[in-house]
Amino acid sequence: MDNFIFQNPVKVIFGRNQVASISAEIPKNSKVMLTCGGGSIRKNGVYDQVINALDSKPIEFWGIEPNPVFETLMKAVEIARAEKIDFLLAVGGGSVADGTKLISATIPFDGDPWEIVTRKVKPTKAVPFGCVLTLPATGSEMNCGSVITRRETKEKLSFQNPLVFPRFSVLDPTFTYSLPTKQVTNGIIDAFVHVTEQYLTFPAQAQIQDRFSEGILCALIEEGPKTLNNPTDYDSRANLMWAATMALNGLIGCGVPQDWATHMIGHELTAFFGLDHAQTLAVILPSLLWVQRDSKRHKLIQYARRVWNINDGSEAEMIEKAIAKTRTFFESLGLPTRLTALGATEDISDLIVSRFQTRNMLPMGDSKNLSADKIREILMQAQ
């Protein structure tokens, strides 16, 4: 196990009717701005519950997109500065939370805010914020990371800063009852791949982290289909929500190698083709595991055994079966695992490789063996 530092101060307020308690979590006399997405929270009653729970009427900013767009967020910053906002309340999914993190760090920031996203500068102040989560997927509700898209340059980049941990996050599973199926399956895949990026690496003799990762994967595999079959099954919704949070709150990544290559390649596919984040992950992960099956051999066998209960055959066969099971699971949720099925047939591998080269990201992966050639191979396999 590698050395690590772990600290996660987020107060998770989990369960039915918990949103009623948020006013106690927001400093008295704060000037609050809600930050929201496209409006689904008006239809499912979440917006009304939030407004009722607050001491006074907040300023509202609507329109944060899936894959939150820098240009949009800067409009929110302008309003927040003009209104002297001192507390933000993100009501929505991971994109709203991610976007709110950049708003929070930019309000008191003097320089070019894109440099926060490109990590050229580290902000030293941020406006505090809370989160009311409506879509389990990204884990943003309990971490300090944020992924931002710049429309102008078709870039999708991430930054992390402890200042942008939410002060609290309300996770009410009933808020997810009305989600469209596609968003539920996207969330399951996103959480699933967050785990594999921290687990399917080279071995690090980190038993707790491995067992926890396997536990989250098993929960997603069991609870995902249950939720799709019965959208108002409270326990299943609750398990998915908590699984997605635990998948990316820092815990399972403590002291272990990580490999975020699936996300890195996926971000480029989203930026170019406008695919959903989870669509790109479902396409890239099985191909990447196949191309990287030698350096990830030990953990793939452990994954085969402990997650998919595959105990027969040679090691090579076990690995092949485990990757096939992963692909079948994604497809069973309704997510294609081939780019052609998504209509993304243009070959952009050179473009992706050259971007990674420009950003000095190659070779990538836990074993630093994911070269330009291998990325081309993964994208070819993913066709």
Place this chain on the structure above:
Amino acid sequence: MDNFIFQNPVKVIFGRNQVASISAEIPKNSKVMLTCGGGSIRKNGVYDQVINALDSKPIEFWGIEPNPVFETLMKAVEIARAEKIDFLLAVGGGSVADGTKLISATIPFDGDPWEIVTRKVKPTKAVPFGCVLTLPATGSEMNCGSVITRRETKEKLSFQNPLVFPRFSVLDPTFTYSLPTKQVTNGIIDAFVHVTEQYLTFPAQAQIQDRFSEGILCALIEEGPKTLNNPTDYDSRANLMWAATMALNGLIGCGVPQDWATHMIGHELTAFFGLDHAQTLAVILPSLLWVQRDSKRHKLIQYARRVWNINDGSEAEMIEKAIAKTRTFFESLGLPTRLTALGATEDISDLIVSRFQTRNMLPMGDSKNLSADKIREILMQAQ
């Protein structure tokens, strides 16, 4: 899954040579008091490393006992007040951490400090403190609970307060290399039973919590014997240390029923017979599971399957085997699971029952079905 609130702000600093970083974690110009146990840290070099890492020489308080004693801790409070201490640094195992929590809450407290322990009053201030852990067992390094013994009245009671979360805890697995075997096995049992108290209850459809609990148990079962066979196996020590911390930092107990009856009965056995905490747990748990096998049936079967890989036989047989495996595991670590083997043959069941009755604790257990008669039965089974 039940509603829950989870927040754990402790900064865990894990790994080799991490103690060197503590001065950065302590506010500048603090007047620091070390709180320590019996002196083993002088022999294994931990004391020297801590002193070297600090900016200036601290005040030192030695002699916090295993099962920390109220009367001793009050002496530390006197010194801390006289010396105007504003930061405490607990260097030791869970008893030192627990004791330091009471010192921390008592220094600025006006009333009778025993009422903090009996939970009659809730302190509103506490002196901040950090922890350098030398013995993985209690989880005290990452929680806000504390168990205190009063010599005068032979009482052992616990309190919890978010004010007494450590600000940071340094977990260096090499600090545990020189532990006597008995302390290592005690720690494994303590962590094991912390998990079962939050897991072997009635089912709550909490997948993540169940999987994490099972993961910690599996890790303890696999890594415990490895450590005993090879005391300087770093990874095994690291896994045990992180397992014990995760067993009682609040996470696996989120939104699930809990049953602390094994601990409650065990505390009385320690108070009366002077047995080690873990000795009492090893004796009580198997008997309690047997007596409570009906109300814990579903989870005992899950435990049999997922932790002990028992898949054959009737449900009753699976439960019997799982309890027998638990007993065998404890015995294999060198811990007796019968009171007679510990020389504790006096029948004190009436005394224990009457204490629980005086404190209005009966019936206890997750299903509130652990009556006076059942406690007598557990103690008889434990003979």
